[in-house]
Amino acid sequence: MLPVSLRLAGKNVLVVGAGRVAERRIETLLNEDAAVRVVAPEAGSRVQELVSSGQVELSRRGFEEADLDGAWLVFAHTSSPELNSAIAEICRQRRIWCLIGGDAHASDLWMMAHRQVDADLTVAVSAHGNPRRAKRVVEQLVTEARKGVQ
Incomplete structure (x- = not known):
């Protein structure tokens, strides 16, 4: 792995899933001024607050390949390892970096x-x-x- 710092300001970042780990990632991404979009059938109160304040865009549904359009970086944080792996594979085909929650070694990157x-x-x-x-x-x-x- 090559340690780097990413300048995320203004970059489109997709987070698939809205559980506790995803919430922490979203907060980190917002601190870096990323443009965060979340796709998840359900979202907790913190994600709801971020949506209400206009900091995050939320699509309440399952992942669709078209969600990757315009994404620069993707965090696959669903409760399904199979779905996370499928998202990562599509990302690789489209040359989009993807972090798979819970599977750092299969990810293109991991958070330091x-x-x-x-x-x-x-x-x-x-x-x-x-x-x-x-x-x-x-x-x-x-x-x-x-x-x-x-």
């Missing part, structure tokens, strides 16, 4: 654990698909950075 220390420093760690370990290491590095590492 990250935290902003200050205005000029962000710490990001990849533990090759082990998010708990990555988060622990990030917290340790942030603690060290705040002790005065310049």
